[in-house]
Amino acid sequence: HTKRSGRNGYNFFEPSMNANAHNQLQWLQDLRVALERGQFRLVYQPKFMSPDGPVIGAEALLRWQHPVHGMVGPDDFIALAERSGLIIPIGAWVLDEACRQMREWLTLGYQDWKIAVNLSALQFNDPQLLDVVQAVLEKHQLPPHCLTLEVTESTAMYDTASSMQTLQKIADLGVDISIDDFGTGYSSLLYLKRLPANELKIDRGFVRDLSAGTEDAAIVSAIVALGRTLNLRIVAEGVETEVQQAFLTSVGCDALQGYLMGRPVPPEQFLQAIQPQQPTMRQA
Ligand code: C2E
Ligand code: MG
Ligand code: MG
Ligand code: MG
Numbered sequence: 001h002t003k004r005s006g007r008n009g010y011n012f013f014e015p016s017m018n019a020n021a022h023n024q025l026q027w028l029q030d031l032r033v034a035l036e037r038g039q040f041r042l043v044y045q046p047k048f049m050s051p052d053g054p055v056i057g058a059e060a061l062l063r064w065q066h067p068v069h070g071m072v073g074p075d076d077f078i079a080l081a082e083r084s085g086l087i088i089p090i091g092a093w094v095l096d097e098a099c100r101q102m103r104e105w106l107t108l109g110y111q112d113w114k115i116a117v118n119l120s121a122l123q124f125n126d127p128q129l130l131d132v133v134q135a136v137l138e139k140h141q142l143p144p145h146c147l148t149l150e151v152t153e154s155t156a157m158y159d160t161a162s163s164m165q166t167l168q169k170i171a172d173l174g175v176d177i178s179i180d181d182f183g184t185g186y187s188s189l190l191y192l193k194r195l196p197a198n199e200l201k202i203d204r205g206f207v208r209d210l211s212a213g214t215e216d217a218a219i220v221s222a223i224v225a226l227g228r229t230l231n232l233r234i235v236a237e238g239v240e241t242e243v244q245q246a247f248l249t250s251v252g253c254d255a256l257q258g259y260l261m262g263r264p265v266p267p268e269q270f271l272q273a274i275q276p277q278q279p280t281m282r283q284a
Helices: 025-032 076-081 087-107 130-137 151-157 161-173 188-194 214-231 242-250 269-274
Strands: 040-049 055-064 071-072 116-119 145-151 176-182 199-202 233-236
Touching: 025 055, 025 076, 040 087, 040 130, 040 269, 055 087, 076 087, 087 116, 087 130, 116 176, 130 161, 161 176, 161 233, 176 188, 199 214, 214 233
Parallel strands: 055 116, 116 145, 145 176, 176 199, 199 233
Antiparallel strands: 040 055, 055 071
């Protein structure tokens, strides 16, 4: 009963947006004012060094505290934000807020952490992105190596020479580039070759039914081997069970992220959630 317009091949209604009385125009209007009314929040999910090593950073995940519908997840509004172009200012807000939070953790002594921010295809294609990233690092006095930008392979549809150049310049600053949801795109291997990546995140789809001897196990092993050869940090996302954790560790996955180790939480709960981990160094 999901209504689709088929216009431009897009779903005109996001499934969950269709499930209530709000119409598309209303959602768009709501989204337009959400930024100025401060309705966006970031939650943070830890990334751990494999198998049960220290926290190496966190991924910032966007939430929308809607005045009527409560907490709305990114899968339900990112597409609308992209179609309307609002993802540009929203994405800039995410970057700013995540870097502000990372600055706070850095000041507390968590010097080895990286904050990961998801980048939409539209941002990736925005010629201003380099300036935006540079300005936000400067504003929060954040060393570039503390920031990771996660790009998905679906961004390949905007894969132009100029967007690749922008990304290369951002990488040259010392910012990490992570290929998110690896293995789900149409041109994974080509993408791997063209992107100035430091990290590769194995898509949750390969992790879900993971156990020794399965087809997924063979795929994951191959991805890890490939990443090793290319000198990339390999992160597995969506780790929910000890079986998955054990397998990923046994094949040499560098880092793990998932509900088993830590769910996304608001920043004020983050340090408590990763207890008993302590900062490696405390600044005066
Ligand atoms: P992603 O970047 O691949 O993020 C991982 C998603 O998996 C997150 O969903 C996270 O909450 C969820 N997750 C983490 N561990 C587990 C697990 O063990 N099991 C399961 N079942 N799920 C797990 P979330 O927060 O709903 O975000 C969904 C997607 O929305 C993200 O996928 C990302 O592509 C996009 N997104 C999130 N924040 C932003 C943002 O600030 N900007 C943009 N452009 N996209 C964003
Ligand atoms: Mg991500
Ligand atoms: Mg992912
Ligand atoms: Mg994903």
